[in-house]
Amino acid sequence: MAEEVDLFVIGAGSGGVRAARIASGHGAKVMIAEEYRVGGTCVIRGCVPKKLLVYASRFHDEFEDAAGFGWTVPEPKFDWATLIANKDKEIDRLERAYTANLDRAKVKIVKSRAVLADPHTVKLVATGETVRAKHVLVATGGWPSLGKDIEGHEHVISSNEAFHLKELPKRILIQGGGYIAVEFAGIFNGLGSEVTLVYRGDNILRGFDDEVRNHLRTEMEKRGIKVLTKKIVEAIEKVNGGLCVELSDHEDIMVDKVMFATGRRPNVKGLGLEAAGVALNDKGAIAVNEMSQTSVPHIYAVGDVTDRIALTPVAIREGHAFADSVFGGKPTRVDHNNVPTAVFSEPEIGVIGLTEAHAIAQLAKVDIYKTTFRPMKATLSGRDTRILMKLVVDGATDRLVGAHIVGPDAGEMIQLIGVAVMMKATKADFDATMAVHPSAAEELVTMREKFATHVRQAAE
Numbered sequence: 001m002a003e004e005v006d007l008f009v010i011g012a013g014s015g016g017v018r019a020a021r022i023a024s025g026h027g028a029k030v031m032i033a034e035e036y037r038v039g040g041t042c043v044i045r046g047c048v049p050k051k052l053l054v055y056a057s058r059f060h061d062e063f064e065d066a067a068g069f070g071w072t073v074p075e076p077k078f079d080w081a082t083l084i085a086n087k088d089k090e091i092d093r094l095e096r097a098y099t100a101n102l103d104r105a106k107v108k109i110v111k112s113r114a115v116l117a118d119p120h121t122v123k124l125v126a127t128g129e130t131v132r133a134k135h136v137l138v139a140t141g142g143w144p145s146l147g148k149d150i151e152g153h154e155h156v157i158s159s160n161e162a163f164h165l166k167e168l169p170k171r172i173l174i175q176g177g178g179y180i181a182v183e184f185a186g187i188f189n190g191l192g193s194e195v196t197l198v199y200r201g202d203n204i205l206r207g208f209d210d211e212v213r214n215h216l217r218t219e220m221e222k223r224g225i226k227v228l229t230k231k232i233v234e235a236i237e238k239v240n241g242g243l244c245v246e247l248s249d250h251e252d253i254m255v256d257k258v259m260f261a262t263g264r265r266p267n268v269k270g271l272g273l274e275a276a277g278v279a280l281n282d283k284g285a286i287a288v289n290e291m292s293q294t295s296v297p298h299i300y301a302v303g304d305v306t307d308r309i310a311l312t313p314v315a316i317r318e319g320h321a322f323a324d325s326v327f328g329g330k331p332t333r334v335d336h337n338n339v340p341t342a343v344f345s346e347p348e349i350g351v352i353g354l355t356e357a358h359a360i361a362q363l364a365k366v367d368i369y370k371t372t373f374r375p376m377k378a379t380l381s382g383r384d385t386r387i388l389m390k391l392v393v394d395g396a397t398d399r400l401v402g403a404h405i406v407g408p409d410a411g412e413m414i415q416l417i418g419v420a421v422m423m424k425a426t427k428a429d430f431d432a433t434m435a436v437h438p439s440a441a442e443e444l445v446t447m448r449e450k451f452a453t454h455v456r457q458a459a460e
């Protein structure tokens with residue numbers, strides 16, 4: 001007879017692991033299947049290894065900047081193999097920690113691909129066994145989408161492979177304009193590669209505030225990253241001495257590696273969703289209601305596979321809310337508004353809430369406060385870089401509805417601005433807050449002059 005569980009979780013990533021642990025804590029019998037490595041994208045080949053590589057890449061500036069502060073640094077040498085080996089060791093440690101946490105929570109882990117055979121039956125592909133589940137949670141995440149097949153597509157790597165390259169490429173072309181593309185551009189640039197970023201749109205980071213997009217692009221270009229927009233990669237040919245990349249304007253670029261960071265697709269293929277009657281939405285993600293419930297009432301889905309906001313803390317929050325709602329007797333909805341987020345580009349970005357353009361589209365009156373300035377550290381290091389800070393305020397209520405920062409530690413700053421935004425802070429609250437001096441963040445509470453006011457004209 002097939003084993004029976006209260007909850008079967010497919011995918012031991014950010015959302016699945018949290019849901020499994022919390023549901024088990026509420027007394028449910030829980031099994032979780034993972035086809036690759038426990039921890040999922042974020043831990044194994046996403047946020048964590050990415051941030052470790054970002055740290056590595058930033059030493060480049062530190063060594064250079066030290067001279068202005070009186071230090072003589074012997075010519076620094078970087079060893080890619082050491083970085084990757086140390087990064088892998090840390091990822092192994094985290095995988096063990098995630099596994100131990102699941103064990104401690106009495107969640108049974110099965111190392112297998114799992115697919116739905118019918119609405120209540122999950123098949124473990126590794127053994128062919130089946131499990132009967134009262135509830136199923138699909139938390140299978142997403143997968144890099146490399147776009148249409150082009151000539152030479154076999155030479156393209158995604159972020160998955162970028163974490164395991166045998167050596168640091170001397171020259172790399174990255175196609176894409178989203179956060180993963182700009183982050184890897186910064187990583188490879190900082191580690192010493194010659195980087196070309198190719199993006200089909202007008203400007204990088206679609207969806208971000210226009211000034212943030214322009215500011216980052218300028219800063220990336222100052223660092224020597226070649227940013228080519230309104231172009232795509234048409235073909236890649238392996239030639240003597242590397243890869244010859246042909247762009248849509250017929251320019252040829254010689255590089256050693258080509259990486260595509262052209263978006264991610266929900267992981268729904270071959271999951272047996274049709275057999276179970278689980279509907280997809282028009283974006284190909286699992287359609288869910290605000291309780292993360294699919295078209296089949298006892299089957300739920302959280303995280304990237306639902307394509308709401310593809311970020312780890314969101315997947316975790318959705319997984320937790322699902323477990324509390326279904327097994328803890330505490331119906332919980334996740335608020336997807338005002339999610340603070342960082343882009344670990346060089347320089348870093350931190351944003352929350354509305355862009356200036358979105359605010360103008362939604363609100364009758366919008367006040368903009370803005371500053372750009374040279375970081376204090378750059379005065380002695382001589383580095384040519386500027387910080388951008390921008391606050392978007394609802395002119396009718398004085399509430400802060402958006403904050404946008406480009407500069408060192410922007411990710412750390414935006415986390416705390418997030419608390420203020422959740423507490424419905426007004427610009428007057430920011431003004432009343434004493435500055436921390438000398439810091440970059442003090443500019444956030446000392447911007448007195450409105451940079452612009454947008455008032456919607458009444459319809460004629």
Ligand SMILES: Cc1cc2nc3c(=O)[nH]c(=O)nc-3n(C[C@H](O)[C@H](O)[C@H](O)COP(=O)(O)OP(=O)(O)OC[C@H]3O[C@@H](n4cnc5c(N)ncnc54)[C@H](O)[C@@H]3O)c2cc1C
Pocket residue numbers: 010011012013014015016033034035036037038039040041042043045046047048050112113114115139140141142159180267271302303304305309310311312313315
């Ligand atoms: C390069 C990169 C950098 C990122 N950086 C950040 C960042 O800085 N901050 C941030 O918040 N987010 C970041 N993200 C996004 C973040 O990783 C995801 O939003 C998050 O991991 C989503 O969690 P999840 O639970 O939905 O899925 P995942 O973490 O992707 O977990 C899904 C798991 O399901 C497994 N699986 C899939 N199908 C099956 C099956 N049929 N049977 C068994 N197992 C299966 C997969 O192997 C995987 O382990 C990054 C992503 C990438 C790719």
